[in-house]
Amino acid sequence: MEVVAVDRKEPAQGAEGIDFIVSDIASWLPKLSDQEIFDGIFIKNILQFFEKAWVIHTLIPTLRQHIASGGVIAIETFRAAPRPPFDRSHSSYYTAKELYDLFYGCGMLLSEETTEQGTDMEGGARIFAITRLIVKC
Numbered sequence: 001m002e003v004v005a006v007d008r009k010e011p012a013q014g015a016e017g018i019d020f021i022v023s024d025i026a027s028w029l030p031k032l033s034d035q036e037i038f039d040g041i042f043i044k045n046i047l048q049f050f051e052k053a054w055v056i057h058t059l060i061p062t063l064r065q066h067i068a069s070g071g072v073i074a075i076e077t078f079r080a081a082p083r084p085p086f087d088r089s090h091s092s093y094y095t096a097k098e099l100y101d102l103f104y105g106c107g108m109l110l111s112e113e114t115t116e117q118g119t120d121m122e123g124g125a126r127i128f129a130i131t132r133l134i135v136k137c
Contacts, residue, residue: 060102075132103137114129115129
């Protein structure tokens with residue numbers, strides 16, 4: 001099994017067995033060849049940083065073209081701004097229904113909207129409004 005991870009930063013520790021690509025998703029996406037097909041795609045906490053139109057019309061359709069029949073796509077993103085808000089605002093937020101509507105023909109495995117208390121990357125306490133969706137295409 002091959003595992004590919006795309007992130008803007010190098011992993012903090014060794015990523016043995018993972019083909020780690022240092023790139024932002026918008027730059028990596030157009031480089032996908034037609035032959036690259038994935039059994040699973042996991043998208044966590046990045047959608048809110050992109051314009052909704054790009055996610056709807058470019059990101060999701062491209063990923064759908066690269067998911068194997070019976071493959072799974074899992075998404076976790078923000079449904080609303082955290083409390084207290086970050087200094088930098090996000091470009092977009094998503095409900096579970098908005099995301100699921102982008103996966104016509106796929107079966108829903110999980111659809112969840114929740115609020116969770118946690119810490120941000122700098123250790124600050126925040127309340128996060130989270131949307132999770134897992135589909136099988």
